[in-house]
Amino acid sequence: MGIHYKHNNNKNKMKNAGLYGDSAGQEVMDFRWGRSRGEEGIAVVINFLLANARLVLGVGGAAVLGIATLAVKRLIERAGRAAEDEKVEQKMSESWEELGLVSASPKSIRKGLESVVMKHVAKATKPQKADLCQPQQQKSSLNEKPVNAAEPQRPKSLQLSLTLQDRLQQYYSTRAALVPEVVHRAESLALDICIEVQGFLHSTNPDMPLGEMSLGGSLLDDLQVVRADHACLLVPLQLEPSLWRLIPGEETLLTHPLHWMVRRVNLEYFPRGRSYWDRFLVGGYLSCRALVSMLSKAVMETMNWPSLSSTLDCLVRPVLGGDELKLEIRPERGDTLFISVVPVLREADVVLTAQVELTQPWDSAWHLSLYPWETQRLTQLDSADQGVRRALLKTLKAVCRHCPALRPLTAAPLANLILHLSDTDVDWSEGCLSGRFQQCVWELIGYLEQGVLPSYFKPSVNMLNGVTEEEVDEMGFMLYCAVSEPDILLI
Structure with a gap:
C-alpha cells in the first residue's frame, strides 16, 4: 500500500548539476501499528479512502493524496498509542467522524481532508x-492614519x-x-587556499599543464544563502586540441546527456606519450577517476596542512573517505568553510568537471556542468x-x-x-x-x-x-x- 509516483528509482541523492559546491532508493510507504485488533478493518477503510481519492482527484491529485496518506498515518499512530483496546476503537471512531469519512462520497472525502489538514496547520502556525x-x-501602527469610512477599502x-x-x-x-562582510571574509580565505594549492602543484609537478586556478560556485556568483560555507576551487586542465576530442554523452555508449567522454585522437601520427595526460588513458579515453586519484595523492595526501594552518591562522585539513576532493577550513571566527577541488575542461561554452561522485560507476565519464549556463x-x-x-x-x-x-x-x-x-x-x-x-x-x-x-x-x-x-x-x-x-x- 502506498502512493505511487512516476519518478526514477535512482538511489543517489540529488546533487546540484554543476559547480554549486552544494552538495535513497524508492520505497513504498509502509504504515505499521502495534495492535492486532481491527487491523483488517482499518486496512479496508484506508484502501477505500485512497482508491476514491485517486478516482476523484485525477491528474492533479498527488498533493491531496499525500495529505490523505499522512492524515491516515497520523490517525493510525494516534490509535496505536492508546493503552487499551477500547481506547483504540474510540480514537478511531472519533478520527473518522472528524474527517467525515463514514458513509461519505468521494467529493466529501476530499473536502473533509482539506478542511481538517488546513485547520491543524493554521492552529500550529x-x-x-x-x-x-x-x-x-508595531511599525505599521505608528504610521497608521485614521481610515475614513467613505474611502473604499482594499x-x-x-x-x-x-x-x-x-x-x-x-x-x-x-x-x-548574506552579510557582505561575511561573504568577503569567506572569499578572501578561499582565495588564500587557492593560491597555496596552485603554488604547491606548480612546484611539485612543474610539467603538469594547468591553467590559472580560480574560485567558482554560488559564493562567487552571489547566489549562496543562509551561511557562506562552501566554494569551489577550479583546476583547469590544458589539453592539446589536436590530440583530444570532447564527445557528448548522446554520442557515447553511456547515452547520458550529462556524461561526456574525452577521447584520445591521432594516435597514428602522435603516439602515446606526446601528451602529459596520456598517462591517465584507459581504453583510449581520459579517465576521470585516474585523474582525481592523482590529484588526491598530489594535493590531499602530500601538502603540509599543519604548516598551512599555522600560516593562515585557521585549521585547514582535507576531508578524507570519499570520492570528492574537499578541504575543510575552520577560521577563528565565522562558519566552517568547505572548498571542493574540481578539475575542469573547457571548450567554447562547454565545461566538463571531474566529479566521480556524479558519474560513477563510469570511470572515464566526465560531468557536463549546466550551472554556468x-x-x-x-x-x-x-x-x-x-x-x-x-x-x-x-x-x-x-x-x-x-x-x-x-x-x-x-x-x-x-x-x-x-x-x-x-x-x-x-x-x-x-x-x-x-x-x-x-x-x-x-x-x-x-x-x-x-x-x-x-x-x-x-x-x-x-x-x-x-x-x-x-x-x-x-x-x-x-x-x-x-x-x-x-x-x-x-x-
Whole structure:
C-alpha cells in the first residue's frame, strides 16, 4: 500500500548539476501499528479512502493524496498509542467522524481532508506567525492614519498579496541574503587556499599543464544563502586540441546527456606519450577517476596542512573517505568553510568537471556542468527587465534549507523551475515577487505529481532524479499546505 509516483528509482541523492559546491532508493510507504485488533478493518477503510481519492482527484491529485496518506498515518499512530483496546476503537471512531469519512462520497472525502489538514496547520502556525509579524505590526501602527469610512477599502486578496510581499522581502533580507562582510571574509580565505594549492602543484609537478586556478560556485556568483560555507576551487586542465576530442554523452555508449567522454585522437601520427595526460588513458579515453586519484595523492595526501594552518591562522585539513576532493577550513571566527577541488575542461561554452561522485560507476565519464549556463541565463533575463529571478531563487533556496521537508530540493531544480517560468510569465518586476513565489509553489506541486522536472537546457535530464517516494510525499504535503498558508514556508 502506498502512493505511487512516476519518478526514477535512482538511489543517489540529488546533487546540484554543476559547480554549486552544494552538495535513497524508492520505497513504498509502509504504515505499521502495534495492535492486532481491527487491523483488517482499518486496512479496508484506508484502501477505500485512497482508491476514491485517486478516482476523484485525477491528474492533479498527488498533493491531496499525500495529505490523505499522512492524515491516515497520523490517525493510525494516534490509535496505536492508546493503552487499551477500547481506547483504540474510540480514537478511531472519533478520527473518522472528524474527517467525515463514514458513509461519505468521494467529493466529501476530499473536502473533509482539506478542511481538517488546513485547520491543524493554521492552529500550529498561528503563534509563530504572530511572533514574526509583531515588529512589522508595531511599525505599521505608528504610521497608521485614521481610515475614513467613505474611502473604499482594499480588496482582501490585495491585502493578502501585499502582506506576503512584505514578508518575502523581510525573509530575504534576514534569512536568505548574506552579510557582505561575511561573504568577503569567506572569499578572501578561499582565495588564500587557492593560491597555496596552485603554488604547491606548480612546484611539485612543474610539467603538469594547468591553467590559472580560480574560485567558482554560488559564493562567487552571489547566489549562496543562509551561511557562506562552501566554494569551489577550479583546476583547469590544458589539453592539446589536436590530440583530444570532447564527445557528448548522446554520442557515447553511456547515452547520458550529462556524461561526456574525452577521447584520445591521432594516435597514428602522435603516439602515446606526446601528451602529459596520456598517462591517465584507459581504453583510449581520459579517465576521470585516474585523474582525481592523482590529484588526491598530489594535493590531499602530500601538502603540509599543519604548516598551512599555522600560516593562515585557521585549521585547514582535507576531508578524507570519499570520492570528492574537499578541504575543510575552520577560521577563528565565522562558519566552517568547505572548498571542493574540481578539475575542469573547457571548450567554447562547454565545461566538463571531474566529479566521480556524479558519474560513477563510469570511470572515464566526465560531468557536463549546466550551472554556468543557468547562472548566465538568469543574469541576462534580470538585466533585460530588472527582474527578481535571482532574488526569488535565493529566497526559495533559503526556504528549502530551513524547512526539513523541502531539503531534498537543491539549487539546480529551483533554478530550472524559475527558468521555465520565465518563458511563460513576462512580469518579473519587484512588485510581482509574491505572485511569482506562489506560482513556484503551484508549479512544484505539479512537477512532484508527475515526478519529472525537465532541465531547461537538457530536457531529457530529470532534475528530480533521485528523490525518494517518501520525500515526494512530504514535499507535496508541505507545498499543498503553503498554497493557503504561504507563511508556513517563511517561519
